[in-house]
Amino acid sequence: MLRLHDTATGAVRPLELRSPGKVSVYVCGVTVSDVPHVGHGRFSLVWDVVRRYLEWSGLEVRYVSNITDVDDKIIARAEREGREPAEVAEEYERAWYETMDRLGVRRPDDDPHATAYVDRMVELVGELVERGVAYETDDGVYLSVADVPGYGLLARQDLDSLRAGARIEVDDAKRSPLDFAVWKKAKPGEPSWPSPWGEGRPGWHTECVVMSLDLLGEGFELHGGGLDLAFPHHENERAQAVALGKRFAEHWVHNGLVVVAGGEKMGKSLGNTADLASLLRSHDPRAYRLLVLRSHYRSPIVVTETEIADAAAALRRLDTVFRRAAEIGLAAAAPDAEVVERFRGHMDNDLNTPPAMGLLFEQVRRANTLLDSEDDDSAATVLGTIGVLASAVGLAVGQEEVEAPDEAALAVARQRDGARAAGDWGAADAARDELVRLGYVVEDGPTGTSLRRR
RNA sequence: GGCGACGUGGCCGAGUGGUUCAGGCAAGGGCCUGCAAAGCCCUCUACCCGGGUUCGAUUCCCGGCGUCGCCUCCA
Incomplete structure (x- = not known):
C-alpha cells in the first residue's frame, strides 16, 4: 500500500482506506481569475500522478478537485474589465482545462464549483453560529479559532505561537486576529446570495x-494541495469540520512549490508567475511531466526552459527505443514482474518517483542493448516493462505523434538511398544536407533513410 | 520572533553508517557507421563548515554558515 507523508503528523504513513479497494481524494483546485501559471502545472501533474498510480495499483479512485468561481480577484478583474464576474470565471475555467488537457492531466471525476454550493455553505455557517463557534460582525461571519480544539495541527504550531506571528491587520471586531471569515457581507455591486x-x-x-x-x-x-495551502486554508477547512464535530480528511498531503531561479517561490502574491501555456507551446508537454517526476513531489523545483529542455532530451531516449522497436515490427510483451515490483517499492515509499524514473531509464538502456544484439524476445519483455512503468505515472510513450514526411522529402530520401547503394557518398551527403535543411532528423535505419520532423 | 524544510559531482536529482556510492542532461574517449545520427561501452568532477559518537560518517548527534517555506490572498 502507498505510504505518503502526512502534514498533520509530519510522518510518512500508510494511506488507510475506509472500505477495501476504494479511495477518495480531494485536491484543492484553482481560483479561475487568470490563466494558469507554471506552478499550477506542477501541482496538477503531481496529483495526476497520485491519481493514476492509485488506479494503477488496483484501487477504485474517486478524484474530486474544485473550481473556485467566486472570489475577490475574480470580482476585481470583472470590475476592471467592465464584465460580469461569472463571465470572467468561465473564461479562465476554459483556459484552465485547455491547458490541463495539453499536459495530459485527466479531468476530475467531479469538479464542484463554489457558486453551486452556496446554499449548503449558508447551512454550514448557520450551524457554526448555532454552536456558538462563529459570530457575526459588521462585515461578515467569523469562526472563532480559539473554540476549535487542536487548531494549528497543519501549521504544526499552537495557537499562541501562531497568534504571535500573525501579520494580518488588527480588526477590533474580530475576537482573534486568526479568526477567519466564513461569510462575507456584500459591498454594493458584488455578486451575492441571500443569507x-x-x-x-x-x-x-x-x-x-x-x-x-x-x-x-x-x-x-x-486531502491534497500545494504546500502554501496547508496554512491557513486547509487548517481553516479542518477547523470548520472539527467545530461541527465531523470527521474530516484522514491524510493531508502537500506538494512542493515551483521556485524561480533565486529559490523564491512562484506565486501570485509575488507577481513572479510564468505563463504555463506558453511554456507548453515551445516544448513537448510530456517533458514537464517527466521533469516533475524526476524530483520528489515535496521538493521545490525550478522550472525554466533549461530544465524542460533537459527533460525533453531524456524523453527522446524513451521515444527512440519504441521507434526502434516499431521499425522492426516488434511489439511489447508482458513485463518483467521483478522490475515492476521494484518500481512499486519506490512509488509506495512516499511516491519516490526519482528512483522510479531511474529504474525506467535503466530499462531503456537494457532494451536498446537487446535490440542491438537482436534478442527480440527479451527486448519485447523490457519494452513491455517500460510501457507498464510509464503508464503508471501517465507518461505517454510509444505513441509519439509522428508527422509523415512530405512527398518532396521522401523523394530526396529515395535519391539518397539510390546514391548510397551506388556508393556515391557525395550525392548521398548532399541529399542528407538537403533533408536537414527541410527540417528533418536523418537516420539510417533497417529500411534505409528514415526521416522525422525535428 | 515562532514553526519547519533543505545544502550531493559542470547542471538536475536519488540514496546509504563501511568493499562496485541511482538515473537524466552536458563534456571527453571508444565501438558501430562510407561519413553521420541513433544506440552501446568507458571516463571525469560529490556529499556546506567545525566539533562529537563510532573501528569507520556524506549518512547519526551538537554547533555554525547559507538558502528557502509558513505564520496574509496564493497550487
Whole structure:
C-alpha cells in the first residue's frame, strides 16, 4: 500500500482506506481569475500522478478537485474589465482545462464549483453560529479559532505561537486576529446570495469543507494541495469540520512549490508567475511531466526552459527505443514482474518517483542493448516493462505523434538511398544536407533513410 | 520572533553508517557507421563548515554558515 507523508503528523504513513479497494481524494483546485501559471502545472501533474498510480495499483479512485468561481480577484478583474464576474470565471475555467488537457492531466471525476454550493455553505455557517463557534460582525461571519480544539495541527504550531506571528491587520471586531471569515457581507455591486446575515458570499475556506464532505463524505482518505495551502486554508477547512464535530480528511498531503531561479517561490502574491501555456507551446508537454517526476513531489523545483529542455532530451531516449522497436515490427510483451515490483517499492515509499524514473531509464538502456544484439524476445519483455512503468505515472510513450514526411522529402530520401547503394557518398551527403535543411532528423535505419520532423 | 524544510559531482536529482556510492542532461574517449545520427561501452568532477559518537560518517548527534517555506490572498 502507498505510504505518503502526512502534514498533520509530519510522518510518512500508510494511506488507510475506509472500505477495501476504494479511495477518495480531494485536491484543492484553482481560483479561475487568470490563466494558469507554471506552478499550477506542477501541482496538477503531481496529483495526476497520485491519481493514476492509485488506479494503477488496483484501487477504485474517486478524484474530486474544485473550481473556485467566486472570489475577490475574480470580482476585481470583472470590475476592471467592465464584465460580469461569472463571465470572467468561465473564461479562465476554459483556459484552465485547455491547458490541463495539453499536459495530459485527466479531468476530475467531479469538479464542484463554489457558486453551486452556496446554499449548503449558508447551512454550514448557520450551524457554526448555532454552536456558538462563529459570530457575526459588521462585515461578515467569523469562526472563532480559539473554540476549535487542536487548531494549528497543519501549521504544526499552537495557537499562541501562531497568534504571535500573525501579520494580518488588527480588526477590533474580530475576537482573534486568526479568526477567519466564513461569510462575507456584500459591498454594493458584488455578486451575492441571500443569507440570515444579509446578502453576501461564502468565505474561501468554507467551500472546500462543504464540497468535500458532500461529495466524499466524512473521513475521506486523502486531502491534497500545494504546500502554501496547508496554512491557513486547509487548517481553516479542518477547523470548520472539527467545530461541527465531523470527521474530516484522514491524510493531508502537500506538494512542493515551483521556485524561480533565486529559490523564491512562484506565486501570485509575488507577481513572479510564468505563463504555463506558453511554456507548453515551445516544448513537448510530456517533458514537464517527466521533469516533475524526476524530483520528489515535496521538493521545490525550478522550472525554466533549461530544465524542460533537459527533460525533453531524456524523453527522446524513451521515444527512440519504441521507434526502434516499431521499425522492426516488434511489439511489447508482458513485463518483467521483478522490475515492476521494484518500481512499486519506490512509488509506495512516499511516491519516490526519482528512483522510479531511474529504474525506467535503466530499462531503456537494457532494451536498446537487446535490440542491438537482436534478442527480440527479451527486448519485447523490457519494452513491455517500460510501457507498464510509464503508464503508471501517465507518461505517454510509444505513441509519439509522428508527422509523415512530405512527398518532396521522401523523394530526396529515395535519391539518397539510390546514391548510397551506388556508393556515391557525395550525392548521398548532399541529399542528407538537403533533408536537414527541410527540417528533418536523418537516420539510417533497417529500411534505409528514415526521416522525422525535428 | 515562532514553526519547519533543505545544502550531493559542470547542471538536475536519488540514496546509504563501511568493499562496485541511482538515473537524466552536458563534456571527453571508444565501438558501430562510407561519413553521420541513433544506440552501446568507458571516463571525469560529490556529499556546506567545525566539533562529537563510532573501528569507520556524506549518512547519526551538537554547533555554525547559507538558502528557502509558513505564520496574509496564493497550487
